[in-house]
Amino acid sequence: MIYTKTGDKGTTSLVGGTRVRKDDMRVEAYGTVDELNSHIGLLAEMLRSKHEKHYAELKVIQNKLFDIQTLLATEDADIYARLPQLEDKEVEALERQIDAITAQLPQLHSFVIAGGNAAGAQAHVCRTVCRRAERRVVTLAQSAEIDDTIMRFLNRLSDYLFVLARLAVVADGTTEDLYTN
Numbered sequence: 001m002i003y004t005k006t007g008d009k010g011t012t013s014l015v016g017g018t019r020v021r022k023d024d025m026r027v028e029a030y031g032t033v034d035e036l037n038s039h040i041g042l043l044a045e046m047l048r049s050k051h052e053k054h055y056a057e058l059k060v061i062q063n064k065l066f067d068i069q070t071l072l073a074t075e076d077a078d079i080y081a082r083l084p085q086l087e088d089k090e091v092e093a094l095e096r097q098i099d100a101i102t103a104q105l106p107q108l109h110s111f112v113i114a115g116g117n118a119a120g121a122q123a124h125v126c127r128t129v130c131r132r133a134e135r136r137v138v139t140l141a142q143s144a145e146i147d148d149t150i151m152r153f154l155n156r157l158s159d160y161l162f163v164l165a166r167l168a169v170v171a172d173g174t175t176e177d178l179y180t181n
Contacts, residue, residue, distance in 0.1 A: 015083075016076035029140045030072035032133040033154075037065040039126045046119040047168065054164060057097060061157065064090055068150055072137065075144065086149045094156040101163040105170055111179035112162075116169030120176075123165030130158040 006012075011019045012027060020027060044058035067084045074080045114124035134154040140146055169176050 014076075015070060015074040016079050018075060025136070025140045026072060026075065026144065029133070029136040030069045032129065032136045033065055033069045033072065036126060036129045036133050037062050037069070039122070039129050040065070043119065043122045043126050043164075046122055051168070051171070054167070061094075061160075064153065068153070071147065071150065072140070077145075086147065086153055088149060091149065091152045091156050094153070094160050098156070098160050098163055101160075101167050105163065105166050108166075112166060113177040113179055114165070115177040116165075116174045117172050119172075120165045120169035120174070123161050123168055127158050127161035127165065130154060130161055134158065 007022065010022050012022050013019055014026065040058055040062055044055050044062070047058070048055045064086065067086060070083055071080065071086070074083060112124075115121050134151065137146060137151055137154060141151070166176060
């Protein structure tokens with residue numbers, strides 16, 4: 001059964017069973033990462049046929065985001081320690097991907113306005129949701145122990161999504177929309 005009715009009064013369970021309000025900062029943090037994951041799923045499908053390599057990268061990222069969601073939804077230290085942890089190598093992998101994509105792009109001399117094509121615009125939606133997720137995690141970290149690798153991963157992921165947005169537009173032969181004042 002998909003519905004349990006246990007959340008009908010505005011509460012939900014964390015990993016380990018603790019019940020909290022649905023607007024709890026921990027729920028806000030992992031919920032925003034969940035939203036990001038959904039947006040990335042749409043972006044991945046938009047890139048699947050023309051950018052198989054980046055489609056595969058996004059699928060790996062989605063799995064890492066599920067790990068992050070689970071970590072953020074867990075306040076019990078014993079359970080947390082048994083979960084898959086994010087490692088520096090995942091942040092470093094994003095950095096390598098950013099560098100590889102950047103090498104394929106023209107140098108940027110202006111701010112980019114989201115658009116250019118559907119995939120580019122969707123990548124920018126992902127980037128902005130990623131930034132919001134990062135802000136929610138930073139807020140949560142003021143009152144809870146959060147592994148800084150999660151924050152570094154989200155920070156790097158937003159950069160990856162920015163260059164991926166640019167690549168989706170440039171590789172399509174479309175002109176990037178640039179800010180003009």
